[in-house]
Amino acid sequence: MKNRKWLAAGVAWSVVASLMLVGCSGNGNGNGNGGTEGPASSPSAKPGSTASADPIKLTFWGAVPVENGPQTVVDNWNKENPDIQVEYVRFVNDEAGNLKLDTALVSSQPVDMYVSYDYSLYEKRVKAGNALDVGEFTDFGVEEKMGEGAALWKVDDKYYGVPTSKGPSFVWLNKDMLDAKGLPVPTEWGLDEFREYAAKLKDDNVWGLAQSDYYFNVPINGSMLKKSLTLTNPDGTSAFDNPLTVKTLQVYTDMMFTDKSLMPHTEQITSKPALDQMFVKGETAMLFSTNQVFRTTNNMAEYPRTFKVAAAPAPRVNKDQSDYINAGGLGDVISINPRTKHPEAAQKFIKWYADSGMLPMAAGGRVPASKDFPVDEAVALMFKGVEDTYDLDSIKRVMFGDLPLGLSRLDRKTGSEQQAIYDNVFSRKLTPEEGAKELARVHNANLKTSSQ
Amino acid sequence: MNWMKRQRLIGYVFIGPNLIGMTVFMLIPALFSFYLMFTDWVFASGQPPRFIGLDNFRMMVRDDLFAVSVKNTLLVLIPVPISIMLGFLIAVMLNNRTYFQKTLRAFFFAPYFTSGIAIAFVWMVLFQPTNGPINAFLRSVGISEPPLWFASPDTAMYAVLVMMTAGGIGYNMIIYLAALQELSSEQLEAARIDGATFGQLLRQIIFPLVSPTTLFLTITGFIGSIKGFGMIYAITQGGPANSTTVFSIFAYKKAFSFYEMGYASAVSWTMFLIILFITLIQWAGQKKWVHY
Numbered sequence: 001m002k003n004r005k006w007l008a009a010g011v012a013w014s015v016v017a018s019l020m021l022v023g024c025s026g027n028g029n030g031n032g033n034g035g036t037e038g039p040a041s042s043p044s045a046k047p048g049s050t051a052s053a054d055p056i057k058l059t060f061w062g063a064v065p066v067e068n069g070p071q072t073v074v075d076n077w078n079k080e081n082p083d084i085q086v087e088y089v090r091f092v093n094d095e096a097g098n099l100k101l102d103t104a105l106v107s108s109q110p111v112d113m114y115v116s117y118d119y120s121l122y123e124k125r126v127k128a129g130n131a132l133d134v135g136e137f138t139d140f141g142v143e144e145k146m147g148e149g150a151a152l153w154k155v156d157d158k159y160y161g162v163p164t165s166k167g168p169s170f171v172w173l174n175k176d177m178l179d180a181k182g183l184p185v186p187t188e189w190g191l192d193e194f195r196e197y198a199a200k201l202k203d204d205n206v207w208g209l210a211q212s213d214y215y216f217n218v219p220i221n222g223s224m225l226k227k228s229l230t231l232t233n234p235d236g237t238s239a240f241d242n243p244l245t246v247k248t249l250q251v252y253t254d255m256m257f258t259d260k261s262l263m264p265h266t267e268q269i270t271s272k273p274a275l276d277q278m279f280v281k282g283e284t285a286m287l288f289s290t291n292q293v294f295r296t297t298n299n300m301a302e303y304p305r306t307f308k309v310a311a312a313p314a315p316r317v318n319k320d321q322s323d324y325i326n327a328g329g330l331g332d333v334i335s336i337n338p339r340t341k342h343p344e345a346a347q348k349f350i351k352w353y354a355d356s357g358m359l360p361m362a363a364g365g366r367v368p369a370s371k372d373f374p375v376d377e378a379v380a381l382m383f384k385g386v387e388d389t390y391d392l393d394s395i396k397r398v399m400f401g402d403l404p405l406g407l408s409r410l411d412r413k414t415g416s417e418q419q420a421i422y423d424n425v426f427s428r429k430l431t432p433e434e435g436a437k438e439l440a441r442v443h444n445a446n447l448k449t450s451s452q
Numbered sequence: 453m454n455w456m457k458r459q460r461l462i463g464y465v466f467i468g469p470n471l472i473g474m475t476v477f478m479l480i481p482a483l484f485s486f487y488l489m490f491t492d493w494v495f496a497s498g499q500p501p502r503f504i505g506l507d508n509f510r511m512m513v514r515d516d517l518f519a520v521s522v523k524n525t526l527l528v529l530i531p532v533p534i535s536i537m538l539g540f541l542i543a544v545m546l547n548n549r550t551y552f553q554k555t556l557r558a559f560f561f562a563p564y565f566t567s568g569i570a571i572a573f574v575w576m577v578l579f580q581p582t583n584g585p586i587n588a589f590l591r592s593v594g595i596s597e598p599p600l601w602f603a604s605p606d607t608a609m610y611a612v613l614v615m616m617t618a619g620g621i622g623y624n625m626i627i628y629l630a631a632l633q634e635l636s637s638e639q640l641e642a643a644r645i646d647g648a649t650f651g652q653l654l655r656q657i658i659f660p661l662v663s664p665t666t667l668f669l670t671i672t673g674f675i676g677s678i679k680g681f682g683m684i685y686a687i688t689q690g691g692p693a694n695s696t697t698v699f700s701i702f703a704y705k706k707a708f709s710f711y712e713m714g715y716a717s718a719v720s721w722t723m724f725l726i727i728l729f730i731t732l733i734q735w736a737g738q739k740k741w742v743h744y
Contacts, residue, residue, distance in 0.1 A: 266692040420694045
């Protein structure tokens with residue numbers, strides 16, 4: 001009886017001890033020849049090489065699913081570089097996933113390189129000291145490689161990461177449906193023409209248009225971007241309350257409730273339809289989204305389709321707007337963790353990735369940004385085996401053309417709070433005029449808070 | 453070592469694992485959060501926490517979303533008494549000889565052991581405004597413009613309340629079934645012999661006798677409702693237009709969308725105080741209606 005008590009207690013303590021050891025361990029990479037330094041170590045990167053013959057191990061965090069290119073990229077690198085082995089770790093590019101990455105960075109878990117997809121998160125990571133100044137590496141000029149668009153990613157006039165891909169948000173078109181209605185593939189259009197197309201393409205069980213959640217902010221923000229990346233007036237106040245914002249909100253309201261060519265916004269965010277699958281199944285004639293949809297349209301095995309896919313640029317608010325900036329530009333910024341033990345190895349990987357290594361990512365729609373990248377190879381790989389299912393002229397015109405591209409630096413808090421205002425406008429609880437004023441009010445409140 | 457000391461040691465050894473776990477994963481984080489609520493700490497900013505006194509609470513009181521979340525949190529208390537009542541009535545029905553007794557018991561209890569997120573997605577499909585079966589039925593009976601349920605700020609909260617009411621019935625039913633089976637059959641027999649109708653039996657004998665169970669379910673139900681997060685967040689993320697933002701979602705957004713850990717800690721501790729206040733009221737009120 002006494003022995004059984006002690007046995008039971010011993011088992012309980014063994015379980016506790018095991019759980020604590022598991023919970024307190026890293027992610028299995030260890031800190032042998034790779035990994036990152038602990039928080040007590042100096043944060044500055046020191047050039048140098050390890051004396052050990054074991055390969056250097058680096059971890060590379062990104063949000064692209066493993067099967068959409070990153071694993072092939074990493075496998076190719078590992079084959080060519082047996083002395084530097086890279087492991088890809090995927091995080092989901094949502095709040096929880098970015099929190100996971102930020103937690104890993106502050107707790108010195110093995111993160112040698114990571115990708116940022118959003119400027120405000122990237123800036124936060126830079127200001128927290130979690131990104132190395134890539135200017136220290138003199139053999140890689142970011143602007144020389146990537147063009148002027150890279151300057152969007154400067155913080156305090158320095159680069160703390162390398163933008164590696166480019167691509168706009170654009171409108172995916174079911175070309176067969178356009179042809180059936182006698183509609184040409186648009187090369188430039190405004191919201192009025194966009195609405196007209198959606199109304200003509202709408203049919204039984206077919207929406208004229210579907211678009212990613214909250215994408216009405218694309219034409220709204222695009223109309224302000226040229227004047228200010230932070231979407232403010234010259235006096236520092238919010239620029240949201242303007243006629244173009246009002247027009248955008250009005251057109252979308254009409255599409256949802258008058259024409260019924262677009263799924264009502266609040267219905268979409270609470271039903272969570274898979275928009276890319278809706279598009280390939282022919283349930284929507286147009287889809288306003290990102291180039292990530294290539295993952296679905298290129299996957300004829302799981303998502304077979306019989307129609308041709310064409311592309312049109314994102315609509316401006318007014319067709320004749322001369323100062324409109326399309327949402328897109330350079331992105332997928334790879335930064336080096338200052339606590340990495342092997343900054344040169346990391347930089348070598350990033351340089352290879354940007355110049356040629358990211359080719360397998362093209363099939364998932366990630367177009368390399370580097371000027372040294374063989375674009376024709378990327379295009380060929382992007383449409384390999386499915387060339388006949390695309391209207392390649394329109395795709396190339398949109399993706400590789402000379403549309404002015406840019407990304408806003410609107411802070412995340414404002415963007416998040418403005419979502420509630422869009423919800424109210426598209427529930428018809430606010431008029432478009434009231435909505436524009438509210439968007440500006442929320443923005444101004446956050447501008448005031450951040451300046452204090 | 454004398455016998456008493458030995459017994460004490462054995463006791464500590466047995467509660468040790470649980471105690472360590474609770475200390476490491478609950479008590480220490482709670483104390484850290486208590487400290488953080490007086491600071492302006494932003495996670496992953498590279499800046500240490502800075503003491504700001506009660507500024508977080510002043511900010512909270514002026515925050516429009518705080519007022520909305522308080523209102524919504526009080527609304528989610530409504531399903532608790534409703535699901536307790538329904539659980540009680542179903543338990544009474546199943547406690548007597550009923551056709552398909554075991555099947556019905558399993559049917560009502562099933563939502564309790566099913567994943568909350570799976571249940572939430574089922575409700576999302578049921579309440580789908582255009583193609584969902586509930587609105588299809590409403591249209592078939594002549595309601596041409598049925599509610600938009602989760603898709604409208606005006607009706608989203610009602611849809612949440614229906615979902616929460618339905619979700620609580622099974623658990624309440626099972627607890628009441630256990631309580632009903634403990635009741636003395638002599639008392640009920642005596643009441644029947646004295647001419648009590650079924651309604652009188654239910655109101656004046658059975659319900660008072662299970663009042664300790666009712667108190668337990670009320671307290672735990674209110675606590676669970678105020679803390680409720682997963683099912684609401686899975687469908688609406690607190691929207692549309694913050695119409696379903698409850699305290700827990702408000703705190704979650706402040707902490708994990710904006711990394712404002714100080715402010716989120718203040719919100720969380722305010723939530724704790726509200727739960728404590730409501731529980732104390734219930735505890736004090738038990739003298740009036742709970743019969744032991």
